[in-house]
Amino acid sequence: MKTLLRFIQKYSNFLLFLLLETIAITFIAQGSSYQKSRIIGLNRQVTGYIFSKVDGAREYLSLKGVNQQLVDENLELRNRLDRISGQMDSTIVISEFTKPYHYFYVPSRIVHNSVFKQYNYITLNKGKKQGVFKDMGVISDHGLVGIVLESSRNFATVIPIINRDFRLSVKIKSNNYAGILRWEGESPLYAVLNEIPFHLEIPKGDTILTSGFSSIFPEGIEVGIIESYSLEKGNFYDIRVKLSTNFQSLFHVNVIRNYKHEEQQNLEDRIR
């Protein structure tokens, strides 16, 4: 007993070091489940608050760019409206609008964003109070951004395409073939599309869209453009996709709320 105590006393610093290092490694090993734990949820409130305070300055500096973006979007919407109103007669309009609507968008601002890490995350200034919950899709004006990982009362953490844990089912526009979009941690501008079988012809420059297989995103949201492809191993292509969203200059995004998400989820769970 005495020798044990002496041992502990002699190596107390080393033992403390081992203990602290073990705690840290445990966090790492738990990975994304750590992200969902209660402590982190509480922390999200605190860090979100600090980030949103400082963000005011950043937002002011970027006002010009945001303005231009809004003008462009406005123009595009107006053009689309003109096109529609020309060809629609009022009965169609009425039947379109009386349909129970499926998706609802929550406009939101990014308060914190990382781009150059392996596991990037985005913090939004909308949370449960504003109707942002886990597993909702997030898009920008240019294309897909990510999926809400977890939300607290006033903030939400989003796992963007440029995170190694991100997976999404997408399809190629021209031939409708679906594959899995992943990110390999190199450049925030590109992602990789897998599981497209080798016998298909890949149209370079074609658009990649969401497949609509999951209830998170509606079908046909732009994800990126095929930049190049290779057939290195196995029977599948490695397709390099240039992402439509520029994560480095992202300020405003929309969170998609799908009113039928639960219904679809329940059905799918029951089958399983």
Added chain:
Amino acid sequence: MYILTRNIVRFFVVILIQVLVMDNVMINGYMVPYVYLLFILLMPFETPRWIQLLSGFMLGMGIDLFENTPGMHTAATVMVVFIRPYLLNLLAPRDGYESETFPRIHYYGFHWFLKYTLIIVVIHHFMLFYLEVFQLKEFLSTLLRVILSSILSASTIVLSQYFVFRK
């Protein structure tokens, strides 16, 4: 007492500077200056080892919480805090460290501080970046990131000695 308060204030200041300023300073996707190591580097020589370890742990946790990373900064920071006393012994000038001095350029000169900073920063970044990737598949590209980021962090830290911590 004065030294203690100064270190506590420094603890919070380096975290805030890191997450609010430095994380936005990223150069071509490879380099992030991790200046929060300044807190570790400037800790007084006589600080008890267990306080060094615990404060290193809390510093790492603080950065991890803001960066949304699980434990990576904590692991790397605790590691360099553990190594630091041995390194200081190794780098000690012939007649040892004088009392009432701190590990700074002002007392021990540019060469000594550069060596000290570089070794700590490289060990920290090596551990951090490989933990982040958590596989040896991209060994070389990660190594490149370690080297480039280390250069950036070390030079930012050394420069700060001339502009912020002059005395």
